[in-house]
Amino acid sequence: MKKMLFLILILGIQSCQSQTKKSNDMNFEVNKTDAEWKAQLSDEEYRILRKKGTEMAFTGEYWDYFAKGKYVCAACGNELFTSNTKFDSHCGWPSFDQAIKGSVIYKEDLSFGMVRTEVMCAKCGGHLGHVFDDGPRETTGKRYCTNSVSIKFVPEK
Numbered sequence: 001m002k003k004m005l006f007l008i009l010i011l012g013i014q015s016c017q018s019q020t021k022k023s024n025d026m027n028f029e030v031n032k033t034d035a036e037w038k039a040q041l042s043d044e045e046y047r048i049l050r051k052k053g054t055e056m057a058f059t060g061e062y063w064d065y066f067a068k069g070k071y072v073c074a075a076c077g078n079e080l081f082t083s084n085t086k087f088d089s090h091c092g093w094p095s096f097d098q099a100i101k102g103s104v105i106y107k108e109d110l111s112f113g114m115v116r117t118e119v120m121c122a123k124c125g126g127h128l129g130h131v132f133d134d135g136p137r138e139t140t141g142k143r144y145c146t147n148s149v150s151i152k153f154v155p156e157k
Helices: 002-014 034-040 043-050
Strands: 069-073 079-082 104-109 116-121 127-132 143-146 151-155
Touching: 034 043, 043 127, 104 127
Parallel strands: none
Antiparallel strands: 069 079, 069 151, 104 116, 116 127, 127 143
């Protein structure tokens, strides 16, 4: 049983990881050196946002958080998602069925022998997670599988 749980955990982590072209190879409105990002971000934020890592499932601050407000990029403050697009996907990461128009960019990710679509902040290139076609059919059908560490919640006023 423990081996099965371990295998499921490893596969879950890999489902949101990326090893593709570095975001600093692209041009973004917010463009910092690696040293500047390291100075600004926590070690975990840097690992996920800049090195395309993934937090463990069911450990992030927002995976089961449903207050009203907006979610912004933890690196640059770019508005990414609204709370009315968040849903419980039971995957262990915050899930949204759509991003705010123009707030994210998409990139093919062929790592780990899979074909996925990476989601990055359009303003700074920070790695947010991946988007899948298994979201709610009654809305967009999309599931933006997002690392809690890559976003910050701003409550509705």
